[in-house]
């Protein structure tokens with residue numbers, strides 16, 4: 001057999017290059033990455049051997065061995081896990097199958113990763129971190145179930161290519177052999193390896209072992225000492241989620257969180273409990289402190305790791321948590337599930353559904369408690385995950401009120417940057433206020449400056465300011481809160497009382513008709529406004545139409561929408577409208593009136609952040625009007 005040389009994919013080269021040349025500190029995390037890969041490989045072998053007796057082989061003494069060889073200058077990380085076939089090795093160790101790679105490269109180029117090396121693991125390029133400490137990396141691997149003669153040897157010096165060859169390997173699994181760089185020889189020392197394992201891999205389920213030589217008194221001759229070599233386990237291997245709360249320090253909780261989430265900061269909250277009763281399980285869940293960079297990606301993995309009798313069945317069980325709690329990380333273990341469950345079966349499984357319900361309630365209760373006990377911490381959490389949490393109002397009808405109680409938003413009475421809740425809003429509502437008013441927009445300043453809030457300002461009515469893209473759908477889904485209807489400041493007819501709208505509607509009736517005729521292809525109606533105080537006009541959507549922000553979002557996604565029936569509202573108190581009324585009385589066929597109707601429509605478009613229909617025409621008309629009005633003194 002000849003060795004085959006293969007080129008790395010371009011992105012691998014780029015990453016290797018950056019790994020080798022840009023990362024100076026914290027090189028030791030390479031060991032965490034390789035041990036974690038070894039542990040994953042054993043998880044898979046262990047799981048397979050439960051259902052496939054042929055794969056079990058004799059070697060089920062699962063372990064990860066560290067083998068430093070001072071003479072050769074190599075460190076070997078050996079596992080007896082699932083191993084790789086030739087094709088798998090080509091795929092796993094020659095390419096990067098990750099949608100986040102581009103971002104990762106950007107990140108590596110920035111300095112951020114140097115200060116936060118844990119980011120490396122987050123992007124699933126862990127294996128390549130070996131090249132931070134090794135000039136040459138050799139991988140000898142044999143797939144569980146394959147003959148000893150069907151092993152593969154992979155080797156690279158990170159020079160743009162790697163070689164692949166057939167070889168023999170006695171046991172199943174993988175050896176990763178690092179030929180250490182001159183400045184990384186410290187990873188041959190027992191105490192250094194102990195320290196790094198303890199720091200990063202203490203909770204790895206399988207023993208991480210190393211042969212340790214000690215000088216001990218010779219039992220045969222007390223005067224003499226002899227060398228004794230023993231295999232020692234370096235990690236404490238605690239299945240932390242099965243332990244009692246009292247036996248776990250905050251630090252251990254945090255370290256375990258970092259291990260499972262690849263997050264580099266501490267979690268915001270730990271939820272650890274054991275459910276007893278008809279369905280028994282242990283859950284250790286975490287609310288992260290920061291939004292993962294990939295949470296909106298298609299391949300973002302949802303759900304806690306699932307263990308059955310200490311065997312990991314899957315690393316992410318999406319059937320265990322609703323989609324709107326996809327930020328929650330953790331581990332669930334239950335003895336009430338069969339070992340050989342598939343994802344499909346899980347979706348239908350009664351026990352899984354009971355657990356899911358229980359976890360959902362626990363997470364929502366925890367959030368409610370956090371909000372009550374530590375508003376500041378909750379606001380921080382909400383800033384990261386509120387946008388995702390509120391999807392629950394849409395997806396989880398049963399719990400929509402519980403979730404509504406968790407919403408935070410700014411309002412016209414809060415300081416900029418400060419938030420309020422629906423409950424607080426309702427509490428502040430005067431007895432005669434019928435609806436909860438809200439405005440959607442991309443930011444607070446824009447919403448506040450818009451003409452839609454004029455009447456609210458004048459009457460001192462509080463309006464909630466909602467700035468998430470999905471808010472309009474969420475509020476429509478909620479419908480009401482504590483028996484109070486929601487009403488959008490930018491949609492539907494508005495009547496805050498005491499306006500003489502009907503009289504005005506009559507007085508202006510003919511002018512309105514004329515404008516309506518002039519704009520008949522553009523709006524469904526022209527009416528007297530209940531919301532304007534300073535501006536002359538504004539455009540309003542129907543009560544049940546999408547708000548303009550949502551409509552734009554759908555359009556951007558290429559989803560055609562039925563044309564909304566928009567309404568042009570006019571302000572009868574505005575000098576311009578009054579002037580038009582007088583002009584109408586004097587000459588109802590005036591060409592100027594018609595031109596003004598069109599200009600007012602364009603102006604309303606501008607006010608909602610849109611463009612006039614024909615910018616050139618609009619500017620010309622405006623200039624000629626200004627020319628007519630311009631005068632000195």
Ligand code: ADP
Pocket residue numbers: 033037038041079081082083084092093123124125126127128173174
């Ligand atoms: P990740 O572990 O995040 O997928 P890595 O770059 O660390 O990224 O590893 C890439 C892939 O290589 C793994 O997904 C796995 O398929 C394979 N691999 C790495 N180490 C081992 C190992 N010790 N045993 C079996 N497969 C491995």
